[in-house]
Amino acid sequence: MLNHADVRAAQDLIAGRTRVTPVSEWAPGIALKHEYQQLSGSFKARGAFARQLGALASGELDPAVGVVAASGGNAGLAHALVAAELGHPCEVFVPGVSPASKVKRLEAAGAAVHRVGRVYADAYAAAQEHVVATGATFCHAYDQPAVVAGAGTLALELHRQLQPLHRVVVSVGGGGLLAGLLAGLEPHVEVIAVESAGCPTLASALHAGRPVDIEVGGVAADSLGATRIGELAWEQVRASAPGRLRSVVVQDEEILAAQRVLWDGHRIVTEPAAAAAMAAVTSGAVAPDPGRATAVVLCGANSSPAALA
Template identity: 45%
Template sequence: MVTKSDIRAAADRIAGHVVRTPVLMSAGLWDRPVALKLEQLQVTGSFKPRGAFNTLLSCKVPDAGVVAASGGNHGAAVAHAARALGHRARIFVPEIAGPSKIALIERSGAELTVVPGEYADAAQMAARLAEEQGALQIHAYDAPATIAGQGTVMAEWEAQGLTADTVLIAVGGGGLIAGALAWLQTARKVVAVEPGTCNTLGRALTAGEPVDVPVSGVAANALGARRIGQACFDLARAQDIAVVTVTDPAIIEAQRALWQSHRLLVEPAGACALAALLSGAYRPEPGESVAVLVCGGNIAPDPAFD
């Protein structure tokens, strides 16, 4: 289990390798002010370098280097961290990763393999290569060092003065929200937001254990894990957190709202948590203050947002 001490140690370890992302109090997105943590402004365009750097800096990396499977953002983060620290990196992504994320990984100098299918297919190939060649596999979401690194987002946000009663966080494999739950414990209400087309956490909580789910939709290249991570599942069940789902049109509308209100360009996954608020999938109580974690921005500009 990841502890607050683990997250504090991770924050010290990755200092100087990641940036302290800003917080915006938005008065124009909803009918009351909403605090936004702009993690799409992180190095490589998402929160993922936090976990990647923490992993690489907390273990001995073999001569064979590192291997990672990713929907795109984790791969870009591992590639960046590996290059910064002088390690060879091989990244496997599914073909749905999208051109902007694939190009980002290619620019890092990592060896990239695009795999037919989904994230799970890329993960199988990465695991096989790591075993065959003795490389270090950096899991995208279900590993203690990854989760501790992602937990530094919430530690940093609280240090920046977070006062909201409730925090909305998008869920794919669950590394980000697991880190948040490990840091917050029960100090604030955490709401997990999932696309209805890849709702791994909600389905797992209903089933009583992680289960495979179909993956599709506009956010699948970032939130398209086929099965929730065990660590996230255990934390979510222990803390009995709320889970809501949002539609693809709601996600797209939240993307547009962020662009039109604040000129913030985010990918669908980055707008997923906000979509719950704007669409009414999550309805706060009167007087309940809300914060939203904007987790990624790796997408090409779309003129339709204007």
Template identity: 45%
Template sequence: MDWKPEIIAAAERIAGHIRRTPVLSLDLSGLAYPVAMKLEQMQHTGSFKARGAFNSLLSAQVPAGGVVAASGGNHGAAVGYAAARLGIPAHIFVPELAGAEKIGLIRRTGADLTVVPGVYADALAAALDYESRTGAMQVHAYDGLATVAGQGTCLAEWEHQGLEADTILIAVGGGGLIGGAMAWLQSRRKVVGVEPETACTLHAALAAGAPVDVEVSSIAANALGAKRIGSICFDLARAQGIAALRVTDNAIAAAQQVLWKEARQLVEPAGATALAALLSGVYTPAPGERVAVLICGANPSKDPLA
């Protein structure tokens, strides 16, 4: 598939609906080189997900029944936000694992909300059942063409902002964000996936030669808690030879602390996961290698100002 025209069209389609998020270069303690970052946690509803949500809704003929989405939290908030702005009915299914803050964020968008026991996979099953019963349009969190093209606009935007990195580290859940990055970059830059050790869908799929189910835990599970990598991401990763690194929960929490203490950037665990690979030494750049990190989410499980 030729992704470039799809992502360019997506960027034009969503331009009036999303934020152009800032970029910066930081010197962080423990690292002997500056790290370029794109602060996508400053996007509407606190994550990159608004890009795919708006593209999905604006590029389709939405039925009278509206849209339905399953989410660990951030995707649901983005779909609810986009649907409200476009006057489209939305029903969101989230697992209890999403936590009170993300559930509250979705509810504040005005979307109909159903909280189900279990994890993301349980919410997805409920959303698929709802789709079959009502005819609502499913907006997949990470394995839809319009979703991935929408997420690809983040990297297109970053390059237009002057990205000079050789290597970009990106957190992986179901694979929508890194899938969009790979779709846009097409191996022009090195892309490295970073996952929690106990929620490593891409690593497991690459090892098995096909997407497989994994057990999910981790402090980042309410954002990176997909049970199986998306087929779009897997096909792109296998074709491009993408590495999938794993980091501990302790490393993720430490990266959160560094981002707050040294850059005053408050992010959820998923938002710090890619940086954790650098700070923990799981990824060590070669001499002279220019490194960038995509910061992807700002919705921690507890309100820090409560």
């Protein structure tokens, strides 16, 4: 299980490599963390730098061979951009649900892209085969300690930007960002984990008492489409103090409505995965409390603005 020390170590490792993304007030007691302004368009750059810099330092990563990732788009893009900056090759395996806009960005970032199967699990299996065949260093989308610790650096920023901080609302797919926040946030901060009804990995695990495979679908499947919650995320969830974590599931129409509210009211372009966290607020599932500062993490913007125009 990861802790504050792991997240602080990741912050020291990636210092100066990622952006400090801004925070703004949405309503009394509700602040938005504009993480979609992060390098690569999502929080994934944090974990990508932590993973690849750590692997280079340890000798695990051979710069002549490079890295490989399996991703619906955002993690792959982050790993591709980081690999390009650090000067080694990157290959990315994506599932069939990945939108063309994300695949084009991967290719523009210099990655060799392979579209495999339908869902993330298919791309993951193909990436593992590639590792065995080539010796490339595997960079997980959400379930590696360095990736999780890197994602958790967002928590350290939030504590500097919002004082005091009482609640954080975050979208969940495979759970890497959730795990990082649980490790990096102060223990008194409540975490509200929001999922699409089409990809309820955490809610399903909580119901079953263990990670379980689910069917993936819905408007946020391209980013939140993991078929089960990550093992590291599940460890962090199980270790959480009673009452610290709350699970919320939102419907596709609520996600699309939140996406529209962000665009119409503030010209903020988010992908459905990021809008899922906002949907918990706009649908009323998470009520503003002026006495308790709440941060809503808008985790990614890799969507076409044309869809919102």
